[in-house]
Amino acid sequence: MHPKNFVICDVEQEYGKNLMKAIGMHRELGFQMHLFQELDQLKEFSKQKTVHIMLLGEDYPAQERRLIEADKRYVLVKGGERELLPGEKGIYKYQSSDMILGSILEETVSAGEALIRKSINTTKGQLIGIYSPIHRVGKTKFAINLGMDLAKSGPVLYLNLEEYSGDGYYFPEKEEANLGDLLYYIRQETGNLGLRISAIAGQVKGLDYISPMPVIQDLRSVKEKEWINLFEEIFANCIYRTVILDLGDGIDGLYEILRRCYTVYTPYIEEPVSQAKLKQYVRNLRQTGYEDVLEHTIQKKIEVRAGEDT
CATH class of the missing domain: 3.40.50.10850 (Ntrc-like two-domain protein.)
Structure with a gap:
């Protein structure tokens, strides 16, 4: 050929x-x-x-x-x-x-x-990670817009794993249950996960979401294995074939989660301090044995306007 x-x-x-x-x-x-x-x-x-x-x-x-x-x-x-x-x-x-x-x-x-x-x-599903070592560059807005666009082609679930998620700013209709409740439910290993998610998930413009954990200490206490198990359970028992992860620095096993993503989007802005942080992040991945994360990373330049919410 x-x-x-x-x-x-x-x-x-x-x-x-x-x-x-x-x-x-x-x-x-x-x-x-x-x-x-x-x-x-x-x-x-x-x-x-x-x-x-x-x-x-x-x-x-x-x-x-x-x-x-x-x-x-x-x-x-x-x-x-x-x-x-x-x-x-x-x-x-x-x-x-x-x-x-x-x-x-x-x-x-x-x-x-x-x-x-x-x-x-024919993979069971794909994790798409949105992570940046640079703060206030429009990461969450990009993640949600990406999820809404992908949801036009099939069910997509958005999960916010940041320490400070905005507490309802992006999803004003606050759901009674949140991501912490879902993790607790999985730990009990009872019932149908698909039905449970459908009961607690909200939706905006076709994108499904689970409300984030409101208490920082609760988010930090979740171990890497629990996050991985959560993603595997969602793909095995739910309708979602795409899960958008809006990732923050405070979660356990961040680099391992990034490694498991099909694609990682890293938003950045062209500004000296931001560029220095991005270089340090890349250097840390290489020094800690996670250089393969860079192979499926797309660095996304973001134009942030003055006074714009991110």
């Missing part, structure tokens, strides 16, 4: 690098990966070589995208209606690399490659 030229072009450099690395790990698919940030460079490349699969960010104008020849054309969209050209297919940008690749393989795989696509899409 001759290698297929798989091209990624996106204005977010770190996003493009991480996505290319994740897709490139599937060497059995025979993709020759190419990454661009400037559309002019991609145009020149397409004149010299055949582009079999092209994945473009929506930030590039449609009138410029149409000038590039490609066998299969996909546009990374951020949500909502977007102008797509004939022959283009939109793929939601902020989801796991496996889900992006799975959508592409639906149309491009040969019979021999179908087993690979099946293996990607």
Whole structure:
């Protein structure tokens, strides 16, 4: 099988690098990966070589995208209606690399490659972690918006594991039970977890959520094994195939939870102190043996306006 030229072009450099690395790990698919940030460079490349699969960010104008020849054309969209050209297919940008690749393989795989696509899409469920060592960068807002967008395609559960979650700011209709009650219920190992969650979960714009634990000490007392068991129980006994984890620094086993996520989004802002914190976080992952977390991490640049709630 001759290698297929798989091209990624996106204005977010770190996003493009991480996505290319994740897709490139599937060497059995025979993709020759190419990454661009400037559309002019991609145009020149397409004149010299055949582009079999092209994945473009929506930030590039449609009138410029149409000038590039490609066998299969996909546009990374951020949500909502977007102008797509004939022959283009939109793929939601902020989801796991496996889900992006799975959508592409639906149309491009040969019979021999179908087993690979099946293996990607038949996992019990996916954890998506949202974590940043930088505070007040819009992390929770990003996590909730991501969950709402993913919920358009299937049931999604949002869990806030921060020490200070805002106490009802994002979900004003306060539920009687919270995440602490759910953990207690699982410890008792009684009854149907799916029914229990449906009884205590709230919903906003299609996204299900469990109210966070209001007492910091209770959150800190939950051990790593209990968190892992909770996620496994949800996937084994509930309708959710995607769980969004809004993670804070105070939970036990943070790095291990990040390791178990299919995708980790790390919001950041371009500011000296924030950049220093981000570098320290990356260095800590490497020094503590969790460098593999970086392989499925997408650093997401956030534009925070003055006075904006995060």
